[in-house]
Amino acid sequence: MSEKPAANRHVRAAIIGAGMAGILATIKLREQGIECVVFEKADRVGGTWRDNTYPGLACDVPAHWYTYSFARNPDWNNLLAEGHELLDYFEGVARDRGVLPLIRFGDEVVRLEYRNGKWDLTTAAGHRDSFDIVISASGVLHHPNIPHFEGIESFDGPIFHSARWDHDVALDGRKVGVIGTGSTAGQLTVALVPRVERFDLFQRTPQWVLPRANIAYTEEQKASFRDPAVLDQLVQQYRTTTFEGYATAVIDVDSPQLAAIEQLCRDNLATVRDPVLRQQLTPDYRAACKRLVISDTFYGAIQQPNANLVTSPIERIEPGGIRTADGVLHDLDVIVLATGFHVDRFIRPTKVIGRGGVDLDDVWAEGPHAYLSVTVPDFPNFFLLGGPNSPIGNFSLIEITEQQLGYVTQLIAGLLDGEYREVSATPEATSRFESERQAAAANTVWVTGCKSWYLDRNGIPASWTFSHNRFIEEMAAPKMQDFETR
Ligand code: NAP
Numbered sequence: 041m042s043e044k045p046a047a048n049r050h051v052r053a054a055i056i057g058a059g060m061a062g063i064l065a066t067i068k069l070r071e072q073g074i075e076c077v078v079f080e081k082a083d084r085v086g087g088t089w090r091d092n093t094y095p096g097l098a099c100d101v102p103a104h105w106y107t108y109s110f111a112r113n114p115d116w117n118n119l120l121a122e123g124h125e126l127l128d129y130f131e132g133v134a135r136d137r138g139v140l141p142l143i144r145f146g147d148e149v150v151r152l153e154y155r156n157g158k159w160d161l162t163t164a165a166g167h168r169d170s171f172d173i174v175i176s177a178s179g180v181l182h183h184p185n186i187p188h189f190e191g192i193e194s195f196d197g198p199i200f201h202s203a204r205w206d207h208d209v210a211l212d213g214r215k216v217g218v219i220g221t222g223s224t225a226g227q228l229t230v231a232l233v234p235r236v237e238r239f240d241l242f243q244r245t246p247q248w249v250l251p252r253a254n255i256a257y258t259e260e261q262k263a264s265f266r267d268p269a270v271l272d273q274l275v276q277q278y279r280t281t282t283f284e285g286y287a288t289a290v291i292d293v294d295s296p297q298l299a300a301i302e303q304l305c306r307d308n309l310a311t312v313r314d315p316v317l318r319q320q321l322t323p324d325y326r327a328a329c330k331r332l333v334i335s336d337t338f339y340g341a342i343q344q345p346n347a348n349l350v351t352s353p354i355e356r357i358e359p360g361g362i363r364t365a366d367g368v369l370h371d372l373d374v375i376v377l378a379t380g381f382h383v384d385r386f387i388r389p390t391k392v393i394g395r396g397g398v399d400l401d402d403v404w405a406e407g408p409h410a411y412l413s414v415t416v417p418d419f420p421n422f423f424l425l426g427g428p429n430s431p432i433g434n435f436s437l438i439e440i441t442e443q444q445l446g447y448v449t450q451l452i453a454g455l456l457d458g459e460y461r462e463v464s465a466t467p468e469a470t471s472r473f474e475s476e477r478q479a480a481a482a483n484t485v486w487v488t489g490c491k492s493w494y495l496d497r498n499g500i501p502a503s504w505t506f507s508h509n510r511f512i513e514e515m516a517a518p519k520m521q522d523f524e525t526r
Contacts, residue, residue: 051456053173054079054152054161056387058143059087061177061425061441063130064108066139068445072456074173078139079163081148085134087179089127092224094205094376096231097123100223100252100334104271105278105436108133112275114265120254153393154420157461173452176387176424180432183382190356199357199375202228209374213237217362217370219354220378221247226333228378233341240370241342242350242362245491246320248305248327250434251336282435287508290328290433290485298485302327312339320351325490332434383493383502384408386427394419395464404428407496409474411465411522412514413504414444420462420526421455423448429477431504431511432494443515451518460525469522480505 051074055062058080066076084090099106103121107113111133116125134140144167151162158170184201192199198209202224211232217240218228225241226249233239257265265271289298305327312318321339342349352364361372386408392400398418408428410416415423425448431440451463478500481487486494486501496502504511 048073048456049458050075051172051452052077052170053175054149054159054169054171055175055177056149056390057087057177057179058082058085058134058139058145059090059177059179060130060438061179061445062087062175063134063137063139064438064441065175065177065425065445065448066142067110067133067137068449069173069175069452070138072449072452074452074456076142077169077171078143079147079149079161080143080145081164083145084131085140085143086127086130088181088203089123089130091182091203092123092205093207094123094202094224094228094231095211095235096227096229098227098254099123099126101434101436102278104265105275106438108438109442111137112268112271114271115262116257118254118256120252149390151391151393152422153391154395154422159421172455173421173423175448176422176427178387178390180383180386180426180430181381183385184377185380185382186377187379189354192357194359195357195361195375196359197373197375200377202376202378203381211236211374214373215361215371216240216374216376217242217372218376218378219362220380221245221333222378222380223331223333224380225378226335226338228376229347230335230337230341233344233347237346239344239347240350240362240372241347242354242364243320244353245330246323247330247333248302248323249308249333249335249338250301250305250327251308252334253336278436279439283508286328286434287431291480291505291507292483293326293485293488298326298328301332305332308336308339312343314343317343317349320349323490326485326488328485329488329490330492331432331494334434380493384428384496386424392419392422394422395462407498407500407502409470411470411473412447414448415451415463415465415523417465417467417470417524420464422464423451429502429504431508433503440511443512447515447518451523454525462526463523466522466524469519477505 053069053074053076055065055078058078066078069076098120102119103116148164150164153160159174161169184203200206212235215238216236218225219242221243285297289295289301352366355363355365362370395418410424410427413427413429425441425444454460481501484505494501494503
């Protein structure tokens with residue numbers, strides 16, 4: 041019989057990624073007395089807010105809510121924060137909470153292997169170490185999707201993805217083409233139209249656009265938010281509106297909440313004056329099927345005389361610009377690919393080998409899945425934040441990640457106090473959860489006839505398909521009968 045592990049033993053955790061989730065995990069695991077080493081392949085913290093620096097970048101979730109619950113910020117200038125303000129916020133939290141010295145920058149983890157009760161870790165630089173726990177905090181919208189367009193390499197000017205912005209490229213007074221109409225392209229349109237000579241937006245699919253005014257806060261309001269009770273009340277308002285409204289709408293296509301969102305989108309679309317343009321911008325699927333674009337300025341920008349919505353499909357890229365199926369060559373100086381991300385990677389391409397040599401790539405061959413999106417059978421003490429099937433949408437992912445981490449820290453508590461040395465979900469619980477999740481998908485808006493990054497390659501929503509309340513209930517405490525412990 042194996043020996044019972046010692047209580048309050050020294051436990052080491054590897055945290056992969058120093059974005060929003062990695063910073064959070066480091067702060068919270070250290071509060072549990074765990075030694076943390078953070079591996080970050082880039083040279084700076086901030087994840088998506090470091091990678092994305094495109095003009096117009098902002099977070100379309102209210103800023104006061106899009107913060108850690110233990111580090112609220114009363115000083116946001118606007119309802120919606122700009123990208124650089126968020127990067128400053130995350131860097132500030134990482135610095136103030138002592139996370140920065142624990143980060144190995146420029147050290148990419150290429151392999152994790154569970155052997156003899158430990159995770160052996162190897163980085164691209166050849167560094168090796170061994171850990172009791174691994175936290176995967178590697179983000180979702182991280183690997184740019186660069187579609188193959190015939191002739192893409194023949195283009196005479198600069199061409200780059202929105203998440204790899206080339207700030208050396210001049211844009212003012214030039215002819216700029218943006219491919220895509222998602223949240224990124226929407227923000228780019230508003231920022232670039234006033235600056236460029238001509239702006240061409242290449243639309244494959246129109247998007248529903250929900251208006252939201254980006255109000256500026258007065259100094260008086262900011263002063264009032266310094267009272268934690270006032271700030272908390274503000275955050276609670278955003279939470280209630282979103283979870284009772286949007287989060288209910290997406291899982292119930294017959295709900296009055298979805299009808300209300302659709303009406304707001306239709307009213308917004310009705311502000312487009314030219315009936316032909318309005319028609320071209322009208323989606324043929326239900327609002328919120330794709331992630332809503334949040335903007336009260338996009339339609340204004342696309343109606344400017346120098347803006348041009350291109351709806352004929354892209355045929356190829358030529359040295360002078362983009363040739364569309366109607367035979368027109370759209371001459372361009374710069375092309376931006378606002379074409380989204382590969383969202384099914386999670387911690388990969390890192391090779392992750394679990395107990396008994398099980399390869400995560402094989403386990404996820406049919407698509408990534410995890411019990412309650414945080415743990416995978418045969419991958420003991422390996423926890424995912426923002427993992428497969430996490431709630432995603434137009435709300436604060438920080439709050440979601442905090443709830444997932446609250447759950448994970450309860451599982452880790454059992455390791456610390458010597459109850460067990462290994463914990464991972466059972467295969468039965470994982471497949472039961474997955475079948476229930478897929479069954480619940482049938483009534484969601486995501487399967488009502490659009491293509492989006494919310495769907496996996498089989499057309500099944502890759503997100504949380506249950507109510508938000510169920511997420512809160514599940515995350516409140518692990519049901520230990522669903523776990524295998526040793
Ligand atoms: P996205 O929503 O995936 O949109 C990608 C766009 O590129 C779509 O319009 C897509 O057209 C188009 N596209 C892809 N491949 C194409 C091809 N081969 N030819 C023509 N068009 C092509 O990507 P995103 O706008 O970068 O946004 C991704 C996510 O990032 C958002 O959903 C959101 O979660 C997050 N985000 C958030 C904010 C924020 O303010 N919080 C801002 C930006 C991004 P189809 O629709 O036809 O596929």
